Amino acid sequence: MDPEGARKGEDVALIEVDERSGIPIWVQLRNRLMYLIDSGHYRNGDRLPTVRALAADLNVNYHTVNKVYTSLEHDGYISSKRGRGAFVSKEGDAEEDVTSGDAVLVEAIRQCLELGMTADDVERRFAKALEGFKGDA
Known part of the structure; x- marks a missing residue:
């Protein structure tokens, strides 16, 4: 398996949803991706899985993942480039108070x-x- 494919499988393993949780799936996904970005797993400029691929891999609705990416983009965590994908746009900042x-x-x-x-x-x-x-x- 190529390194990019290995990374993709590794990424999906880091993201889980609990359908029995009282927390909406989109909030679970958003919180997990924020954590992965804040913790440095994803770094500025890293490409995230596509909305369609992440939805398929996690067996969740495409619109749910799209809502997560839209929310993360609104909050400055990622930027979307049409035809290229979603990329981390948040720099790690030791002085930043928001975690x-x-x-x-x-x-x-x-x-x-x-x-x-x-x-x-x-x-x-x-x-x-x-x-x-x-x-x-």
């Missing part, structure tokens, strides 16, 4: 607010949930 962990927290807060919770409700519930993890740290 993929921050993105997960922001998404969780946004979802809580969409459920009708107030900011105070979210804060209380996060604090209570965090208490359960303090013994593990």
